[in-house]
Amino acid sequence: MPIVRNSFIQMSKLTNLKGRINYISSHARQENLYAVYETTDRKFWTELAKCNQEEFKKSGTEGKCIEARELIIALPESFVDYEPDKLLKLFTEHFKQNYDVECIAALHHNKRKTNYHVHLIFSERKLLDDPVEKIATRNMFYDETGKHVRTKKEILDEAGQLRSGCKIIPKGEVYERNIFTIKDSRFKSDSFLDEVKRSYTDLINIYVRDDKEKLKVFDKNGVYLPMKKVGKNNPKAEQIETDNRVRTMWNQTVDRALVSGVPEGQILEVKQSEIGQKAKASIQKSGRNPALFKSLIMTAIYALELLISKVFKMALEKADKVTEGFAKSEPEQTKVRAVNEPVMAKSEPIPEMPKKSKLASKYLRLADIYNKLEKQNEAIYQREQQLASVEKEIAGTKGIFKGKQRKELQEQAEQLQSQIASMKQYLSNIVQGYGYKNVKEFLAEYRASKAEYNDYQSAVARWKQQTGNKAESDSLKAKLQRKQQEVKERENNRQSHYYRKDRGGR
Known part of the structure; x- marks a missing residue:
């Protein structure tokens, strides 16, 4: 069974749109640049950056102006077999058709050619069909910051001269001209990025030629915590790696909890109450704090370990009671009665022996x-x-x-x-060695397989009762074939388990 990998798509805010466009689309700055695709001319991006800067100044907001946004979309390595120009056009037009905004995109490899990816820059504004112009009904005065002031006196120096950077727009002239709509707020929402991830993951899966390369979107509402991407030359690399180690500890504890029999709903409750809700409250109150987040995860791990310990203690108590019951009870002689095996009437057709489904056949190995x-x-x-x-x-x-x-x-x-x-790491590695991403994924198939295997056994028992025949048990040859298949799967997954570590977009 191939390991299904999560798609990697990240979004960032651009504060220097012109510089970023030049960086991703320049052969001089990109060693492995294969294609550039634009849905509009470069003048659009110049005007967009200017508009955003003007609106940002007027708002009086602190920080940096967001001129546009960028998606980095990791592609399977087999996509190098497609024509770069056509591939990039497909991915860019896919976004434009879905969101009706202008885009510019570039198709790259990193320096070592281990990461094939798309950079897609998109606008949060659209061009208006007709520009909106505002005409001054009186002289308009603006100070050095571009802020409108009421009187001319406010922009004059002590000598009565116009201060440097200030300006006057005479009555009857255009003092404001808008060619863009306001920013589309949906691009700021968490749901937007989730939507994009699912959309592009589906698109990628249409064009992969091998099922081993098929991707899925990480379920952020599930029991596991996602790993963070470090990327190239990241100044916070050490902090992210420390954070990922703690996240790994949580995920390993989740694997243990699932094997122990802790209900998935209880694990989710611990994750939401100890990590999700507390982290959200902390961010709202005092911003992001990596040390506090680590502390929250460690507390959640402790809470989960208490549940695991509780399950073990209950199992031990139950086993002790069963043993005690056997010791107290007296052995009874069971009378064996001869049972006449039913024989089918000669005139009745003998029903065919039930066959194992593909999933039921996996049960003994699972x-x-x-x-x-x-x-x-x-x-x-x-x-x-x-x-x-x-x-x-x-x-x-x-x-x-x-x-x-x-x-x-x-x-x-x-x-x-x-x-x-x-030992915890090895427990998680057991299922990964057989091609499963985590214990949850394995248990889902194991339980489904067990249910089908039990149905098959029941069907065989009914068939034996009807016909008086005996079902063939697993032969030595069948067991040997199962072991050989197991070894083959593990070898295949060892080869495919290496997932390109250098996944950061340049």
């Missing part, structure tokens, strides 16, 4: 993988119990005479923590 997950999860839980015991001992070793003992215990605790971290 059950082996599931058993590996359960064993690994139990081993992690045992190590965690050992760590808790050692930490309890450390808390009890106080005083100067127990320094040596405390040091030994701390070293033991560090070793256990390292082992647990490696």
